[in-house]
Amino acid sequence: MTTTTLGHKAVSPVAAGDTVAAHIKSRSRPALMWRALRRDKAAVVSIGILVFLTLVAVFAPLLAPYDPLDGDASQRLEGIGTPGHLLGLDGQGRDILSRLIYGGRYSLTVAVLPVLAAAPIALLIGMFAGYFGGRSGNAVMRVLDVLFAFPVVLLAIAIAAVLGPGLSNVMLAIGITMVPYMARVVYTATVQESAKEYVEAARAAGATQAQILRQQLMPNVLSPLVVYGTSLCGLMIVLAAGLSFLGVGVTPPAPDWGVMTSDGRSVLLEGYGHVATIPGLVILVAALAFNLIGDGIRDALDPHKQTS
Amino acid sequence: MTEPLLRVENLQTHFASELGTIKAVDGVSFDIPRGGILGMVGESGSGKSVTGLSILRLLGSRNATIAGGRIMFRGEDLLTKSEAEMRAIRGGSISMVFQNAMTSLDPFFRVGEQLVEVLRLHQGLSKKEAREKALNALELVRIPDPVAKLKSYPHQLSGGQRQRVVVALALACEPDLLIADEPTTALDATVQKQIIELLQEINQELGTAILMVTHDMGVVAHMCRTVAVMYAGRIVEHGDVADVLRTPQHPYTRGLMASVPRLRTEAVGEGHVRQRLYQIGGSAPLPLRLTDGCAFAPRCPEVGPECWEVDPPTVASGAGQEAVCHRRAEEKAALTEVVQHVGA
Amino acid sequence: MAGYLARRAGSMILVLLGVSVLVFLIMQLVPGDPVRTMLGPTATAESIAAVRADLGLDQPLVQQYVSYLGGLLQGDLNTSLTMAQPVAEIVFPKLGNTIILAAGALVICLVIGVPLGVLAATRQYSLFDRGAMFLSLAGASVPVYWAALVVISVFALKLGWLPTSGMYDVREPGGLGDLLRHLVLPAATAAVVPTAVIARLTRSVMVEALQQDHIRMLRANGVPERQIVWKHALRNALPPIVNIVGLQVGYLLGGVIFIEVVFSWPGLGGQLYTSITSNDMPIIQAGVLFIALVFVVVNLIADIVVALLDPRTREAVG
Numbered sequence: 001m002t003t004t005t006l007g008h009k010a011v012s013p014v015a016a017g018d019t020v021a022a023h024i025k026s027r028s029r030p031a032l033m034w035r036a037l038r039r040d041k042a043a044v045v046s047i048g049i050l051v052f053l054t055l056v057a058v059f060a061p062l063l064a065p066y067d068p069l070d071g072d073a074s075q076r077l078e079g080i081g082t083p084g085h086l087l088g089l090d091g092q093g094r095d096i097l098s099r100l101i102y103g104g105r106y107s108l109t110v111a112v113l114p115v116l117a118a119a120p121i122a123l124l125i126g127m128f129a130g131y132f133g134g135r136s137g138n139a140v141m142r143v144l145d146v147l148f149a150f151p152v153v154l155l156a157i158a159i160a161a162v163l164g165p166g167l168s169n170v171m172l173a174i175g176i177t178m179v180p181y182m183a184r185v186v187y188t189a190t191v192q193e194s195a196k197e198y199v200e201a202a203r204a205a206g207a208t209q210a211q212i213l214r215q216q217l218m219p220n221v222l223s224p225l226v227v228y229g230t231s232l233c234g235l236m237i238v239l240a241a242g243l244s245f246l247g248v249g250v251t252p253p254a255p256d257w258g259v260m261t262s263d264g265r266s267v268l269l270e271g272y273g274h275v276a277t278i279p280g281l282v283i284l285v286a287a288l289a290f291n292l293i294g295d296g297i298r299d300a301l302d303p304h305k306q307t308s
Numbered sequence: 309m310t311e312p313l314l315r316v317e318n319l320q321t322h323f324a325s326e327l328g329t330i331k332a333v334d335g336v337s338f339d340i341p342r343g344g345i346l347g348m349v350g351e352s353g354s355g356k357s358v359t360g361l362s363i364l365r366l367l368g369s370r371n372a373t374i375a376g377g378r379i380m381f382r383g384e385d386l387l388t389k390s391e392a393e394m395r396a397i398r399g400g401s402i403s404m405v406f407q408n409a410m411t412s413l414d415p416f417f418r419v420g421e422q423l424v425e426v427l428r429l430h431q432g433l434s435k436k437e438a439r440e441k442a443l444n445a446l447e448l449v450r451i452p453d454p455v456a457k458l459k460s461y462p463h464q465l466s467g468g469q470r471q472r473v474v475v476a477l478a479l480a481c482e483p484d485l486l487i488a489d490e491p492t493t494a495l496d497a498t499v500q501k502q503i504i505e506l507l508q509e510i511n512q513e514l515g516t517a518i519l520m521v522t523h524d525m526g527v528v529a530h531m532c533r534t535v536a537v538m539y540a541g542r543i544v545e546h547g548d549v550a551d552v553l554r555t556p557q558h559p560y561t562r563g564l565m566a567s568v569p570r571l572r573t574e575a576v577g578e579g580h581v582r583q584r585l586y587q588i589g590g591s592a593p594l595p596l597r598l599t600d601g602c603a604f605a606p607r608c609p610e611v612g613p614e615c616w617e618v619d620p621p622t623v624a625s626g627a628g629q630e631a632v633c634h635r636r637a638e639e640k641a642a643l644t645e646v647v648q649h650v651g652a
Numbered sequence: 653m654a655g656y657l658a659r660r661a662g663s664m665i666l667v668l669l670g671v672s673v674l675v676f677l678i679m680q681l682v683p684g685d686p687v688r689t690m691l692g693p694t695a696t697a698e699s700i701a702a703v704r705a706d707l708g709l710d711q712p713l714v715q716q717y718v719s720y721l722g723g724l725l726q727g728d729l730n731t732s733l734t735m736a737q738p739v740a741e742i743v744f745p746k747l748g749n750t751i752i753l754a755a756g757a758l759v760i761c762l763v764i765g766v767p768l769g770v771l772a773a774t775r776q777y778s779l780f781d782r783g784a785m786f787l788s789l790a791g792a793s794v795p796v797y798w799a800a801l802v803v804i805s806v807f808a809l810k811l812g813w814l815p816t817s818g819m820y821d822v823r824e825p826g827g828l829g830d831l832l833r834h835l836v837l838p839a840a841t842a843a844v845v846p847t848a849v850i851a852r853l854t855r856s857v858m859v860e861a862l863q864q865d866h867i868r869m870l871r872a873n874g875v876p877e878r879q880i881v882w883k884h885a886l887r888n889a890l891p892p893i894v895n896i897v898g899l900q901v902g903y904l905l906g907g908v909i910f911i912e913v914v915f916s917w918p919g920l921g922g923q924l925y926t927s928i929t930s931n932d933m934p935i936i937q938a939g940v941l942f943i944a945l946v947f948v949v950v951n952l953i954a955d956i957v958v959a960l961l962d963p964r965t966r967e968a969v970g
Contacts, residue, residue, distance in 0.1 A: 142666070145663075147674075149944045150944050151905045151906035151944075153903070153910075154944075155906075161928040238794075242795060242910060245797045245910070246910070261801070262797075269804075269809070273802075273805040280798025280799075281798075283795045284794055287793035287794075291789050291793050292789065295789065364872060366868070394874075395875075395876060396874060398872055398873060398874035404872040406865060406869060406872070412869045415866075415964065416962070416963060425875065429876075430874065463964045477873060478873070
């Protein structure tokens with residue numbers, strides 16, 4: 001091809017495709033995912049919000065203007081914008097902003113930690129049942145079927161009620177509730193992936209079961225689990241605070257966001273809506289942020305959407 | 309000469325993409341007379357399917373636009389019609405059949421229901437009349453046991469039967485023009501032949517004109533009267549099938565002809581039939597057309613320096629056969645010169 | 653079809669047996685002695701032992717389960733520890749009230765969620781689509797208990813339109829009109845999350861349905877877009893929608909616990925909450941069991957409906 005006529009229009013589509021392909025190959029899967037995720041504005045804002053909430057919770061003692069447990073009865077139930085108390089005070093005269101700041105320590109931990117802890121267990125169960133199938137795999141799935149017969153919220157409440165209130169018990173209840181759902185996601189992905197040609201090829205090339213599971217299946221099964229787990233964190237923030245709301249979760253006077261919403265319920269009918277509304281709103285925002293990130297990761301992993 | 313049933317003039321269909329505007333159809337013109345059959349051949353991506361979809365304005369996707377040209381059907385420009393007028397034309401006077409016979413019918417409705425829906429829509433028939441006409445349509449496509457088939461769901465039919473139902477659906481309202489977009493690709497070879505023959509019979513019986521979009525030269529040879537060869541969004545050669553197949557002018561058409569497998573009866577060696585299949589090197593380009601010049605130049609065995617830079621001219625050879633090529637233009641000019649020389 | 657029904661019913665019975673085992677075992681793990689709870693702190697060791705023997709609590713676990721299951725099958729759910737009344741008499745009317753609330757919420761979910769998803773799918777990537785999908789993701793993230801409080805403070809306290817509580821018995825003389833007036837706010841609140849989930853799923857299955865080849869064929873035959881969307885594409889998308897609706901019933905049955913507590917709705921969820929607070933195990937046991945039962949049956953019905961909806965499986969399962 002003569003170069004004189006081309007000028008700046010010289011980008012041949014074939015050459016452009018080659019460089020894109022080379023670019024993609026040189027990057028690892030998480031790096032690629034991050035590149036795609038960065039273009040999703042909602043996901044980036046959500047990550048910002050969660051990082052902010054986490055940092056605030058970590059540095060709570062430095063940031064909170066007041067003691068979250070110590071109230072001033074003379075100022076009880078004063079509303080939003082009270083001088084010195086930006087978000088007002090609750091029924092016991094405690095500063096709502098300070099309680100929110102400390103509350104992240106409970107509400108975020110209680111939701112995220114159980115999901116993280118349940119993931120490896122679910123991975124083990126799901127991959128075992130999905131890859132080996134047969135009678136034992138089937139038996140595992142039948143046991144899970146029994147757990148799916150209970151609505152999630154009900155199962156969590158029942159387990160929490162049996163274990164009794166307390167931080168570690170809520171986390172245990174949530175973790176136990178989540179394992180079957182996460183295991184099912186892994187199971188489905190494993191069954192789908194096991195049927196694909198690359199697994200067949202690895203088997204034909206003489207890879208051991210352990211190698212296939214770890215090197216071939218694990219990376220591909222992990223993706224849906226990460227997507228599901230991220231959205232699950234959002235759901236669990238709502239559920240964990242809900243358990244505290246019902247009195248089977250984090251125990252008062254700890255400033256968990258669910259406990260705070262519950263505190264607000266008793267004064268709501270007296271016309272003091274802010275005590276319950278503010279912490280509930282924070283729960284909503286945190287949950288929405290997790291869901292938006294989950295959506296973003298899903299789209300980032302979807303090869304059909306990679307270019308758009 | 310009377311006005312043709314369909315006259316496409318300088319059609320431009322563009323797709324917006326990240327790489328720029330893709331001119332999937334770039335200045336295509338052709339006629340189809342009443343009762344005629346035009347074959348439109350080319351590789352995937354040559355713009356032949358997009359041409360078919362453009363006629364019915366069925367491009368669908370948001371980044372596709374018909375950027376120019378005229379589509380005159382029975383003397384009226386389809387590009388000036390409203391969406392409601394187009395709906396009356398689609399399935400009414402122009403129908404289309406797509407390549408995926410297995411999935412072109414709604415799996416949730418009976419064959420009869422689907423036929424009746426279209427018939428009532430276009431002809432405002434009563435349910436009873438529509439059912440009768442639906443039965444006629446199934447008989448037309450020679451489906452065995454048509455009364456029972458009216459009550460069948462698509463999954464209960466074979467692939468060939470489904471394609472026949474699709475053809476019946478397209479012909480139910482007796483259109484003047486049928487656009488068949490690779491109607492046989494998903495089917496077995498024997499079924500393919502049956503469907504092609506069916507289309508031919510329908511063309512003869514009802515006088516339905518057909519635009520046959522295909523990549524298969526065999527199909528063209530079998531059923532078409534005229535043929536247009538598309539490459540990278542443009543028609544590079546057209547003419548009567550007999551002329552184009554016998555004396556292809558454009559290097560691309562010659563390549564296509566050479567790559568059609570055919571069985572020779574001459575025995576080679578110990579009775580083996582042996583022939584090397586010709587292959588056109590390289591692959592079809594994205595019709596981005598960043599520069600002037602012939603789009604086929606990178607793959608052309610006869611390429612010369614001007615092919616890279618100047619759009620090739622149209623050269624007529626024989627009765628209505630035309631090719632768009634610098635080489636043929638040169639040869640013709642040389643010939644004319646010789647003739648003049650001899651004449652002088 | 654009969655064979656398919658028998659198979660599904662068989663596996664449902666197995667699941668329900670598993671559910672009963674699980675409920676039975678969970679209650680065995682409860683710390684503390686239920687009899688001591690029942691008799692109060694002044695009980696003597698002898699009276700405790702006597703009651704234990706009376707309730708069969710001194711027998712081996714397997715035997716206890718067998719007699720528990722036997723009782724269940726005869727409708728005997730033991731006696732409440734705190735209310736001195738057979739559990740069945742407490743649980744069944746409340747279960748009815750819960751089903752009324754959940755059904756009301758489900759109607760709202762379907763009437764809003766499905767059309768919203770369909771409209772978003774037909775306008776993919778439009779402002780409407782983006783807006784509706786962001787709203788539904790937000791809706792899916794709403795804490796129900798908080799939504800209930802917000803609804804009460806806005807609609808009942810500030811605007812005074814509808815009652816916040818006071819539903820004591822569905823069969824009270826108030827009649828249907830009164831029931832509906834009391835039902836609106838709790839049902840609408842309970843519907844928020846499932847509506848959002850159903851809208852999102854409906855959108856995604858509709859987007860897929862609209863890309864199918866036969867939809868293109870319908871367009872080529874001049875069928876109007878509205879008919880294509882609401883008759884053909886929706887019909888194709890219906891099986892997965894029915895499935896997700898069945899699963900959302902599970903969410904509703906769990907979520908109504910919060911709704912019943914906040915709106916003082918006399919249902920099973922509210923009763924569970926009270927019983928958890930008072931550690932009344934037989935009621936908790938029965939309540940959890942019956943909610944699971946309703947959920948399992950609803951999903952069985954959903955599966956059967958899905959099988960019937962598709963002519964391909966209708967034939968295969970027959």
